[in-house]
Amino acid sequence: MPELTRAVPTAPAPPRAPRRERVTTALRAAAPALQAYAAVRLLGLLVLAAAAGVAGKDPHTLLSARWDSLWYARVATQGYGYEALTPDGAVHSNLAFFPLLPALERGISEITPLSVPDAGLLVSWTASLVAAWGIYAVGARLHGRRAGVLLAALWGAYPTAFVQSMAYTETLFTALAAWAVYAVLTERWIAAGTLAVFAGLTRPSAVAVVAAIAIPAAVTLVRAYRGGSRPRELVREHGRMLLGVLLAPLGWLAYVLYVAVRNGSLFAYFEVQGQWGNGFDGGRALAGFVWQNLTTNVFAGLGLCAALALVLWLLWLLVRQRQPLPVVVFTAAMVFVSLVGAGYFGSRPRLMMPAFPLLLPAALALVRLWRARAAAVLAAAAAASAAYGAFTLLGPGPP
Template sequence: MPEQQTRSRPAAPRTPAGRHRVTAALTAAAPALGAYAAVRAVGLLVLHLWASAAGKDAVHLLGGRWDSVWYQRIAEHGYGYTATLPDGSLHPDLAFFPLLPALERALAELTPLTVRDAGLLVAWTAGLLAAWGMYAVGARLHGRRTGVLLAALWGVYPTAFVQSMAYTETLFTALAAWALYAVLRDRWIVAGALCVAAGLTRPSAAALVAALGVSAVAVLVREYRTAGGDGLLRRNRRMLAGVCVAPLGWLGHVVFVAVRESSPFAYFEVQAQWGNSIDGGRALAAFVVGLPLPAALGLCAALGLLAWLVFLCVRQRQPLPVLVYGLAIVVVSLIGSGYFGSRPRLMMPAFPLLLPPAVALAGPRTAVRAAVTVTVLALGSAAYGAWTLLGSGPP
């Protein structure tokens, strides 16, 4: 009798090997990766055609100008270069974080690629990883269709052309998306490690650190209210470890600059030399006031749309780490005194802002509307990207 009972039981499911889990996850994310790759391919095709008509090299436009050149110089020669502008102001390369140039140098040494081409490969690969991470976040919160559309909408963002440049936006967004996904799955050590890497990529990693910190505080407060303080820290030791590790990447670069320049505030002094400091939004207000009336009204309309997206994110009741991260990226991008034209690019990693429209387009009866919307946005983004890259100013 016991033998019959044993035989009648269903076999316990076996835990798949790690690579099988990755393969299954990649297969599930394939539609999102395909959609993202398709819209970015449209952008690259339009840029190639437009650049060819203008007698310019599209690859050079993507990998050989503006910030890309600074990263490549660091990859080839290390830190220590300072540019002197015609007005006498100084721009030290210490303002740039080290992870992208480190990856560029490693790829250039291990492969036949040039440093420029290595930077493009990192950016394009990181773009796919970012799309995968966004899909994972969107699918976990609202289903697979939302995850696919979230990745696609990020690929048609107005300044999505930067995702195809040898810049840090795709690398940072990939790390941020997967860090948030790790938090949603209570894998705080993984989230903290990814946050360290993000902190070696861009200063906006402070938003990601804030997201982890605020979420951890909320967990501790909630558990304290329900279960008291006995064993509270012990039960949450992995979460606390992840939060403590999270800022080390950003702090590491700040300390490196401080030691190199023999000043505890050297990093902030370097940023000030580049015109990047926190002014609470005064520079933004002055920029708007100084515009001609039609342009000022258009910019105010864009800022109103941004505020509406923020409101929708709050009303959507996004999980706290996702919400805090998105809002913090927006705030950091708006309260600085830097070059205004870069602000849309600086906000691009705030992909949670795209969750409300992704959910709206993911309904069972909105497939045609979603396809038309993404197609129109892809063409508009491609045209704007080519026009910007063929211009004289940095994005």
């Protein structure tokens, strides 16, 4: 008789490290990125402090109590319902501002000695580090740790990066968006959907985060269906992914419905945005602004055209470099929603700032340079960003 084959017991899988240990390990790996980002932003704050001192202005007030910061603080202290009448007769309602940041400001101010504006700064500065960590995590997963470090540092040197140090929603939203994209890349669908819920309570542009979850999920389902999977099998095999997709838009929808119920109109939120001049117009306002500059100040018009061409070229590079679908979808959607509104053109670069993958081609180019040259380029970008930030914050207009 043939000898029976003895079954060899398989080695048990190594136990998974506790969550706290995994977070500590990941944070230690991200430390160079956080240090580089913090150094870039610290330079911006130092330049602002010096310039504000010369101009006789208070840098703390510039960061915590200016422009939209005042509106968020008013929501935190008074709730919704405040309206302001502009000189041209338009009504500006604070219902245009999503609730997560003012809710955090109010909560922190009630349990700490911090004022509401200072609580807003605490949220913004803390979220900026979390955002830099998430940006590093995406970059490191796609192209290695050095690319992740450079990507986070470049985001800190973005032209309008001074907003990252203000009591605004940009850092909070970017932190949620970056980690949501990372969760999709690592197939943590429920985590991605949950992060999208909070992003949807932070900014209307959370539709880009929802798209970064829903479109890759749809592609996955279509491929599985074409591969022979039946609908019941798709639900069983991809249940967590479907749950993440269903969760993703709930934060955004919840606030839009809240405004609809409060004002008694299904499209009330969009009416509020329209009163602010921020309605969707398909890009007509942008085209008109560019044309106006081309016909009145040709150099400014050509500069605007060059900037828009640069953004489109960077998007094309992401596609050409075969970046993952969630990264491309999120970036393209962020650029789209930033450019098709009817709002003030000067806010477009700020609205586009969460689209951090636009900086991936630059980060990859710096990876190929010697470290000294890469550091010099990054230092020059940080200095230019710091100077522009001080110039803008000390000026009369909004960013």
